[in-house]
Amino acid sequence: MIDSNIIDRLRRIAGNENVLAAREDLLAYSYDATNTWKHAPDVVVLPVNVAQVSEILRLASENRVPVTPRGGGTNVSGGSVPIKGGIVLCTTRLDRIIEINRANLHAVVEPGVVLQDFNTALARQGLFFPPDPQSFAGCTMGGVVAENSGGPSCLKYGVTRQYVLGLEVVLADGTVVKLGGLTPKNRTGYELAMLFTGSEGTLGVISRIILRLLPAPKASRTIVAAFDDVATAGETVSSIIAGSVLPSKVEFVDNWTFEKFRGLLPDETLDSSQVILLIQVDGLPETVEAETQLVEATCQQNTPWIKVAVDSTEAERYWQARRAHFSDISSRAHTIVNEDVSVPRDKIAEFIRLSQESARRHDVPISFAGHVGDGNFHPVVLTDNRDREHYQRALMCVDEIIETALSLGGVLSGEHGIGLEKQRFLKKALDPAAINIMKKIKDVLDPLHILNPGKIWEEDSKIPLNPFRVNPSG
Amino acid sequence: MIDSNIIDRLRRIAGNENVLAAREDLLAYSYDATNTWKHAPDVVVLPVNVAQVSEILRLASENRVPVTPRGGGTNVSGGSVPIKGGIVLCTTRLDRIIEINRANLHAVVEPGVVLQDFNTALARQGLFFPPDPQSFAGCTMGGVVAENSGGPSCLKYGVTRQYVLGLEVVLADGTVVKLGGLTPKNRTGYELAMLFTGSEGTLGVISRIILRLLPAPKASRTIVAAFDDVATAGETVSSIIAGSVLPSKVEFVDNWTFEKFRGLLPDETLDSSQVILLIQVDGLPETVEAETQLVEATCQQNTPWIKVAVDSTEAERYWQARRAHFSDISSRAHTIVNEDVSVPRDKIAEFIRLSQESARRHDVPISFAGHVGDGNFHPVVLTDNRDREHYQRALMCVDEIIETALSLGGVLSGEHGIGLEKQRFLKKALDPAAINIMKKIKDVLDPLHILNPGKIWEEDSKIPLNPFRVNPSG
Numbered sequence: 001m002i003d004s005n006i007i008d009r010l011r012r013i014a015g016n017e018n019v020l021a022a023r024e025d026l027l028a029y030s031y032d033a034t035n036t037w038k039h040a041p042d043v044v045v046l047p048v049n050v051a052q053v054s055e056i057l058r059l060a061s062e063n064r065v066p067v068t069p070r071g072g073g074t075n076v077s078g079g080s081v082p083i084k085g086g087i088v089l090c091t092t093r094l095d096r097i098i099e100i101n102r103a104n105l106h107a108v109v110e111p112g113v114v115l116q117d118f119n120t121a122l123a124r125q126g127l128f129f130p131p132d133p134q135s136f137a138g139c140t141m142g143g144v145v146a147e148n149s150g151g152p153s154c155l156k157y158g159v160t161r162q163y164v165l166g167l168e169v170v171l172a173d174g175t176v177v178k179l180g181g182l183t184p185k186n187r188t189g190y191e192l193a194m195l196f197t198g199s200e201g202t203l204g205v206i207s208r209i210i211l212r213l214l215p216a217p218k219a220s221r222t223i224v225a226a227f228d229d230v231a232t233a234g235e236t237v238s239s240i241i242a243g244s245v246l247p248s249k250v251e252f253v254d255n256w257t258f259e260k261f262r263g264l265l266p267d268e269t270l271d272s273s274q275v276i277l278l279i280q281v282d283g284l285p286e287t288v289e290a291e292t293q294l295v296e297a298t299c300q301q302n303t304p305w306i307k308v309a310v311d312s313t314e315a316e317r318y319w320q321a322r323r324a325h326f327s328d329i330s331s332r333a334h335t336i337v338n339e340d341v342s343v344p345r346d347k348i349a350e351f352i353r354l355s356q357e358s359a360r361r362h363d364v365p366i367s368f369a370g371h372v373g374d375g376n377f378h379p380v381v382l383t384d385n386r387d388r389e390h391y392q393r394a395l396m397c398v399d400e401i402i403e404t405a406l407s408l409g410g411v412l413s414g415e416h417g418i419g420l421e422k423q424r425f426l427k428k429a430l431d432p433a434a435i436n437i438m439k440k441i442k443d444v445l446d447p448l449h450i451l452n453p454g455k456i457w458e459e460d461s462k463i464p465l466n467p468f469r470v471n472p473s474g
Numbered sequence: 475m476i477d478s479n480i481i482d483r484l485r486r487i488a489g490n491e492n493v494l495a496a497r498e499d500l501l502a503y504s505y506d507a508t509n510t511w512k513h514a515p516d517v518v519v520l521p522v523n524v525a526q527v528s529e530i531l532r533l534a535s536e537n538r539v540p541v542t543p544r545g546g547g548t549n550v551s552g553g554s555v556p557i558k559g560g561i562v563l564c565t566t567r568l569d570r571i572i573e574i575n576r577a578n579l580h581a582v583v584e585p586g587v588v589l590q591d592f593n594t595a596l597a598r599q600g601l602f603f604p605p606d607p608q609s610f611a612g613c614t615m616g617g618v619v620a621e622n623s624g625g626p627s628c629l630k631y632g633v634t635r636q637y638v639l640g641l642e643v644v645l646a647d648g649t650v651v652k653l654g655g656l657t658p659k660n661r662t663g664y665e666l667a668m669l670f671t672g673s674e675g676t677l678g679v680i681s682r683i684i685l686r687l688l689p690a691p692k693a694s695r696t697i698v699a700a701f702d703d704v705a706t707a708g709e710t711v712s713s714i715i716a717g718s719v720l721p722s723k724v725e726f727v728d729n730w731t732f733e734k735f736r737g738l739l740p741d742e743t744l745d746s747s748q749v750i751l752l753i754q755v756d757g758l759p760e761t762v763e764a765e766t767q768l769v770e771a772t773c774q775q776n777t778p779w780i781k782v783a784v785d786s787t788e789a790e791r792y793w794q795a796r797r798a799h800f801s802d803i804s805s806r807a808h809t810i811v812n813e814d815v816s817v818p819r820d821k822i823a824e825f826i827r828l829s830q831e832s833a834r835r836h837d838v839p840i841s842f843a844g845h846v847g848d849g850n851f852h853p854v855v856l857t858d859n860r861d862r863e864h865y866q867r868a869l870m871c872v873d874e875i876i877e878t879a880l881s882l883g884g885v886l887s888g889e890h891g892i893g894l895e896k897q898r899f900l901k902k903a904l905d906p907a908a909i910n911i912m913k914k915i916k917d918v919l920d921p922l923h924i925l926n927p928g929k930i931w932e933e934d935s936k937i938p939l940n941p942f943r944v945n946p947s948g
Contacts, residue, residue, distance in 0.1 A: 011699065029647055030875045081561065103820030104819045105715065150661075161656070162632060175907050177907040177911065178907075179905070182883045182884070183816040183848070183850070183887075183888065184628070184633070185624050185848050185849075185888075186816065187888060187891045188816075188885050188887055188900070188904060189669040189900070189909070189912050191635060191672050191673075192667060192670035194665045197667055210856070215717070215719075216716065218718050232885070238630070242576060242600070244692050280823050283761065285764075286761065286763070287761040287764060289760070290759075290760035290761060294758070294877060303693050327741075340661075342658075344575070344577075344578040344657060345577055345578045346575065346578045347503045364841075375659075376657070409655070410657060411661075411662050412659050412662045413660075414657065418662065418663060421661075428660060430663055431652040431653070433651040434652065435663070437651065438664050440918045444911075445914075469785075
């Protein structure tokens with residue numbers, strides 16, 4: 001438990017109204033969207049300007065208090081759980097959209113802006129920011145950058161790091177650093193803004209973000225196709241992309257969630273198919289028409305069952321059914337283990353086949369959904385963590401799935417990051433020399449290891465585990 | 475001068491045929507495309523595999539010998555000039571295209587592959603790698619990554635870092651590190667591949683590159699428009715982009731190089747105009763048709779003089795005229811000073827107006843060309859370095875142009891990097907705290923500062939200046 005004197009000083013820095021220390025408040029900041037790890041901080045501080053962020057970090061450094069940065073807390077790898085206690089530095093009150101510049105196609109935002117609010121503001125000016133994690137309604141821009149967020153639209157448009165032009169970051173010792181700038185081309189020294197992008201709050205607190213924007217596509221079209229088997233669906237995706245059409249999204253759901261498509265697609269199709277692909281093309285109306293026809297023609301080579309949504313209302317129904325996958329699966333089991341591997345596109349069918357074999361071998365149910373155009377899958381294993389034996393089998397199955405992805409040239413995480421969830425695989429997934437460089441960079445930027453301690457790698461933290469531990473789940 | 479013993483050991487590592495130490499060979503490796511700085515190395519080694527790269531660097535580390543990595547030597551900031559002597563590690567014999575994977579849209583190449591050869595190989599499979607620096611016929615992929623190359627096509631497609639999926643890098647001590655992977659989404663630890671991208675050979679030697687590819691556009695169209703003044707041309711560019719068309723290229727030439735367009739465009743147009751915009755749209759044929767019409771309509775609001783190339787042969791003539799800008803300008807003066815700033819798109823007209831004022835004030839001729847869609851300009855000041863007084867005025871003008879770009883929210887370099895050329899501006903262009911982080915990262919990765927010493931920042935190098943100096947220009 002940190003000294004009450006620290007909490008008093010935080011109140012003086014950020015104001016009483018921006019410091020929370022009541023037990024019920026601490027519980028609210030003790031978990032993230034994984035709901036797996038729970039650990040309460042000693043205090044939560046919600047700074048309203050960068051000067052406060054700097055003072056908070058200087059105070060924390062001087063007293064070697066752990067600081068876990070967090071925004072909306074929607075992350076799904078344990079990254080924002082304050083497992084060593086100390087301070088949660090929550091950026092949600094740094095929530096100004098400072099500039100939207102239509103002529104230069106850039107925006108400047110604070111880290112606490114909610115992604116959906118940002119895109120609503122952009123849409124009013126005919127602009128958009130493509131990354132679209134499923135948590136868009138609650139996640140905040142600081143987390144979008146710190147987690148280098150993805151989503152379905154990244155197939156065509158790329159992930160968050162492809163939109164970061166510049167950052168203002170507060171280092172562990174309170175130093176405020178400006179990185180990058182306003183222009184898409186910038187060759188002034190090392191790509192430091194990229195180093196903080198995806199660093200999961202372990203290298204600094206992002207206090208301001210400059211993002212490249214795109215003009216919003218004027219039109220879009222959704223094509224739905226059902227397939228008898230996974231391999232054919234995978235080949236169809238490859239053929240579409242090889243045919244010079246880069247759809248904005250190509251999403252995959254398996255028959256575990258076909259119920260959500262009842263009423264939208266014919267029963268006989270749902271009953272006889274294994275996979276649904278949802279494909280969206282976007283751009284100018286003429287472009288969209290041409291690309292829709294090409295996608296349709298390519299799908300027709302592999303399945304008789306294709307539907308093109310007549311309008312955006314119909315399209316939105318299919319996308320809602322797709323987005324419902326996770327909640328639908330979650331409702332079918334007491335516990336789910338949600339994975340996030342990414343494999344090369346030419347290994348998609350093999351990956352699914354091998355993963356299904358693992359599930360059969362361990363006798364656990366498994367469902368697949370994901371951003372198949374990118375080879376990024378979220379396999380979900382259904383289990384019950386009260387049944388120790390079943391839960392162990394589920395975890396073994398997930399371990400095998402990760403091994404499978406790595407053996408096929410894939411990666412440990414496509415979108416969710418390492419956080420707490422994937423630490424035990426890090427040494428298998430990365431070159432030890434690369435981990436060594438990461439640790440050295442950590443040492444340089446946060447020599448006392450006060451920032452988000454215990455994340456990414458299991459480290460011999462210089463900060464002891466907080467003896468005061470609140471674990472609401474017991 | 476390094477010990478002859480080191481040269482012998484290099485011969486044992488890389489083979490006699492891959493080590494050059496004759497004076498005429500050293501002269502050939504003493505300069506880059508700036509032709510401003512000349513300094514011969516003591517020895518040139520051209521390794522043929524990564525094991526040799528590693529051994530060379532270990533030997534250099536043990537003996538604290540400077541190592542300047544270089545490929546085609548086409549860079550234009552002095553970056554590959556071995557100003558401290560020692561070893562030039564030339565990667566041009568690491569020239570294999572290891573894999574082109576059409577299904578996953580990735581390629582694996584060695585650093586010595588020439589960009590044009592790479593794109594020729596990709597074109598055979600209907601693929602392409604968008605960055606297109608003007609040096610494409612001679613620059614090598616290691617340099618493309620180490621300089622984070624740009625070019626006209628980056629408007630639509632982004633710069634090199636947006637295509638780097640993974641790297642193999644050899645550190646100063648000889649350690650070989652694998653970074654990133656094969657998938658476009660990869661959230662496994664820090665973005666270390668991004669740190670080496672654009673690091674100008676100061677952090678490691680890139681020995682293998684994994685790149686994201688795109689399907690080649692099936693069609694393209696070139697639109698040429700002439701404008702009475704710079705401001706109107708700039709507004710036209712903004713209107714095109716705001717209209718949801720992202721051309722693949724929007725290039726700008728001023729009337730200094732209009733002679734190259736004689737015979738291509740009507741004389742009366744050339745005589746009465748100040749600026750030509752060359753705009754290329756690409757994609758599916760239907761898309762290209764729609765976008766061409768939109769670009770034409772937007773241009774028509776601002777100029778009566780527009781021409782759409784009827785075919786690729788005609789289009790190529792315009793692009794040749796555009797590419798001739800630099801050689802044309804170079805032939806008009808004994809010495810030219812070529813700049814490479816980038817400004818926000820909404821500041822383009824103001825930037826050119828202020829730069830022209832600087833040129834008038836210092837009484838030096840100036841010409842502008844550039845990737846205007848990105849706000850990335852290459853102003854060229856014409857001078858004669860034998861006329862000290864004129865040359866001084868030219869340099870003062872260039873300094874003012876850089877100050878102007880920075881004051882408008884622009885950056886010191888859009889494409890060329892810092893190298894030697896822009897060191898004196900670095901402290902003005904970057905936050906001192908950012909420079910501090912860069913130096914610390916340099917210290918971690920290259921503690922003896924043997925890699926490309928004397929570049930990016932003027933440092934108190936730990937390696938003394940080589941007393942053996944060959945300066946062919948006297």
